[in-house]
Amino acid sequence: MKEGLSQAAVQDLLQDPKGFMWIATRDGLNRYDGQSFITYYARQGDSTSLNNNQVWGLTLDSQGNLWVSTDFGMGRYDYQQDQFHQHIPIPSAPYHRWNNLLSLYALRNDDLLVGTRDGVLYFDQETEEFRYDLFPELRDLQTYSFLETDSALFIGTNYGLFVYDLDYEYQQTFDELPLEVEIDRQLTIHALYQDSQGRIWIGTARGLHQYLPAEKRLVPYLNKNVPDVWNEIHDILEDEQGQLWLANNVLQRFKDSVFLEPFVHDPADAKSLSGDLSYDLGFSQDGVLWVGTNGYGLNVFNPNRYPFHLLQFQPDRDFSLNHAYVGNFFETPEGWILVGTAQGLDVVDFEHQQVIHSQPLYYPGSQKRVRINFFKSGSQAGVYWVGTNMGLLLYDLNTRQLSLPPFSMTIGGVNSMVWINSEEAILGSPSGLYRYHSATGAVYAYPIDPDDPTTMNYNVVTNLTQIGQEVWVGTTHGLCVLDLASGKFRPYSQNPTDGHSLPNDYVKNVFEDRDGTIWVTTWGGGFARYRPDTDDFLVYNTAAGLPNNVVYGIMQDEAGYLWMSTNAGLSRFDPDEESFFNFSEADGLQSDEFNTGAYLKASDGTFYFGGINGVNWFRPEEIEIKTNAPPTLITEFHLTNQPGGSTAAGILPASVLEKDTLVLDYDQNDFRVRVAALDFLSEEPNAIRYRLLPYESEWRNPGPHSSLNYTSRAPSTN
Incomplete structure (x- = not known):
């Protein structure tokens, strides 16, 4: 993700309690709501702005306050006023190393530990004062990471690891505890993390380590089969499955003492990691993993994305189609899938992700290439019998x-x-x-x-x-x-004056489901259920929730749902509820456009759909539909074309994020509201609906647009 980000070097990131993602960069602080960025910058002479544009660290205290460390002090963000309260260790000396704040950590008592280029400072939230004398042994050291456990405080520096007791009730002293294991003082500690089982993990410039204080030992984990730079661990996170995610310049998982296959930058794959310099990790509440890189922007990865497997034309890989365009499928007794493409034929073992055979196909006795329409x-x-654009042939x-x-x-x-x-x-x-x-x-x-x-x-x-x-x-x-x-034949055709006629005369497919219901898909009219009692059709189209009115294939899963390929993704239809759930390229599809004839339900229940950019295959029962609506906030309120807080009457707050109610004067009747649905799972904008009481009794459906406009509203006392 580069669009809208103020700068491509991401130095820290987190999600606040409201659902916003905050991204620290070398040139400004970014707030992201799933649709757009707002960037905060330092303004000379303005103590309510960001301290400095070089933003190093972010942290949240237990009250949900956002703290931001920069190259010139730190600030607490004020949601009510949409501004910052600055705190500078040595305001009289702008270039003092104590003002260069590299890291922040909120302790359980809500005071802050501040890592600088010259040791660690302690910030008392109640008095709003810094303490400079609590960690004398850390003077002259650069501090990158902190971890507070039930029994100790761990601090990672460019000179190894330091451990302190937690007797700081009166903020008098932090007593350094002796490490029971030897750690190289020349080893830079980038990351400290305690997992759900209480294990302490240390990310260093030379690999991952696990600290076992009870056993008085340090267990190193060095991946010897990768470049040395991949053993530089910048950040550590644990997911719901208990596996660790490591920002080690690439992106790697670690589970049960094993390094799993890394995610790396692939110049040929636009959906791969944007660059092999991953530095920062963060999970949002919806399970999305955010990966900040040093110079390659922000990556958004959903580990729990829908399991749509993908095979494409990638000639530099062994498991590749011979062409991106896929036109049909057929299953052999061996369980192989014959895939007809614009280039010819691929014989694929999808279970083992292996292309058994690939070849162009020519009309017998000539060099004229044929296009496959079907196999029988x-x-x-x-x-096999093969239907082609040049006639019926046999393929051995x-x-x-x-x-x-x-x-x-x-x-x-x-x-x-x-x-x-x-x-x-x-x-x-x-x-x-x-x-x-x-x-x-x-x-x-x-x-x-x-x-x-x-x-x-x-x-x-x-x-x-x-x-x-x-x-x-x-x-x-x-x-x-x-x-x-x-x-004899019985004809059906479209009648524009009859809503129960065939929805379009261009018929793409006819399908009988397990209950004996017959479904007809069309090009341009959606699809229809045939009703034998009345000898007519019940039509479903985009007005009913279908993503597109061009419907190619239709198949039924074991739960009774109908799956359809269209020109705008896949759609799952519930015949009982007459409801749709639609999937797009953002959910992992080969593209939004699929193809005629390119659909197959294999004998093991696996579904195959082909389109203009490859094949998707999946098990329908593994697709867990996510229906929870994301948090929705009013992020902007503009009155007579002025942002809230800048009106002459002064009746609006600077930020509407903290307000439940806004009261307008009788003549303030032109306004615009911006709404953000904080959804990071989908690249597609969420559709919203709204109404203004008492003026509107019906909900309005503006689609994905987030700005709601009202003009010349008459006064109301309701």
């Missing part, structure tokens, strides 16, 4: 060869195929609908007669689905249902 099983093991997985079927046909490209018995198939083509006998090669073309409604209504066939003794035929000009016994 054949009568011979390992040999054993020899990896395409061949012509025993009997030639002249119907052109084949878009879809269903076997109606062991020897006969219905073929859908851009040139019409055909009945094909594989043993004899006989082909029968179903006629199109505009004067006979029991014939086909159009010749461009997009999709075929057999349901009982009927074949539902999707075309670009409506839907036809073929009765196999009589050879």
Whole structure:
């Protein structure tokens, strides 16, 4: 994340009790609400501004006060006034090393420890005074980290680790305790952390250490299989699973004494770590991990993101598609997935993340590349029927060869195929609908007669689905249902004046769920539930919650939900509640745009969806829907185009964050409100709704816009 951040070197970060993320940089302090940044700077001669633009550290005391250390003292942020209360150790000597505050730590009694370039200061919140004499042995040392436990105070410096007792009730002395283990005084201590089991972890310039005071030993953990720079531990955090996250220039997890696969910068992957100089870590309340880097901005990573696995075209990797565009899937008896791409064919073992085989496909006897529309099983093991833009072919997985079927046909490209018995198939083509006998090669073309409604209504066939003794035929000009016994058709088409007609004539897919309900997806009209009792359709589109009205594939999971691929991501539909939950590229999808025919429910229940930038595969039961609404705050109130607090009447506070009620004069009736939903899980803005009582009885839905405008409101006493 670089957009809006004041500077790319992140030196500390945290989330305050209101939900805002605060990011300290070398050029200003940033507050982020999930949508936009506000940056605080020092202003010369203004004691209510930030002390200095070089911001080193952040901490919160037990009252929720935010404290900020800089190159010239520290400040406490005042939410009520949206300003700072400055505290400077030696105000008369601007360049004194005690004024360079590298780190801050709030003790349990709410007083502060202040790490400087010349030792440690103690700040008494009640008297607002600094003590300079409590840690004489730390003079001339730079202090980077603190940790208060039930029994001791740990301080990390550029000259090793120091431990003190906690008898500071009257702030008289901190007695240094002897370390029972030897620590190299030349070892810089960057990070100190106590995990949920009470274990003390030390991040140093030469690896991770665990301090075991009861056993009087220090256990080093050095990752010997990585560059030395990866053993420089700048920050440590624990997640809900009990694993440690380490900012060690890259980003690495540590669990059960084992260093797990690191997250590193990959120039070919825009979603990788922005740079291999990670310095600071922080978890927000929603479980999002924030990674600050030294010069590469801020990274936001959700360890609990939806488990959408991804396979893309990444030619520098072994596990890669041969092309980004994916058009179809087929599962072999071995459990492999045949993936048709714009380049040809990939045979993929997704379970072991291995590409078994990859090849371009050419029409037999030529150098003309074919585009695969579908695969179907054949009568011979390992040999598959393949519908292509150049006709129906056979593919032998054993020899990896395409061949012509025993009997030639002249119907052109084949878009879809269903076997109606062991020897006969219905073929859908851009040139019409055909009945094909594989043993004899006989082909029968179903006629199109505009004067006979029991014939086909159009010749461009997009999709075929057999349901009982009927074949539902999707075309670009409506839907036809073929009765196999009589050879007659039942047509359906869109009627703009009938809300229960087919929603669009361009039919993409027909699907029968486990309850026997038939669903029809379309290009541009959303999808529809077929109602046999009334022989019409119940339509669902963007007005009902669908993300986009182009719906490609539809599949049902074991819980009964329907999953659909669209031109705006995936959508999970609950048929009982008639409710949607939508997923976008920000949730881990290959892109928001998926493709015709690129969907498969494998025999083990795994779902595969393909699009313009690869494949997503996942188990639907592992997708836990997050429905909790994020905290929502009014962050700005502008009256007659002036920010709150700057009006002539002076009736508004400088910040609305601390106010439950605002009272306006009768003639102050033009105003604008900005609302922030503090959501860091999604890159997409949250939709909000609002109303102004007593003027509005209905909720207004402005979509993702966060500014609410009212003009010329009449006075009200309600």
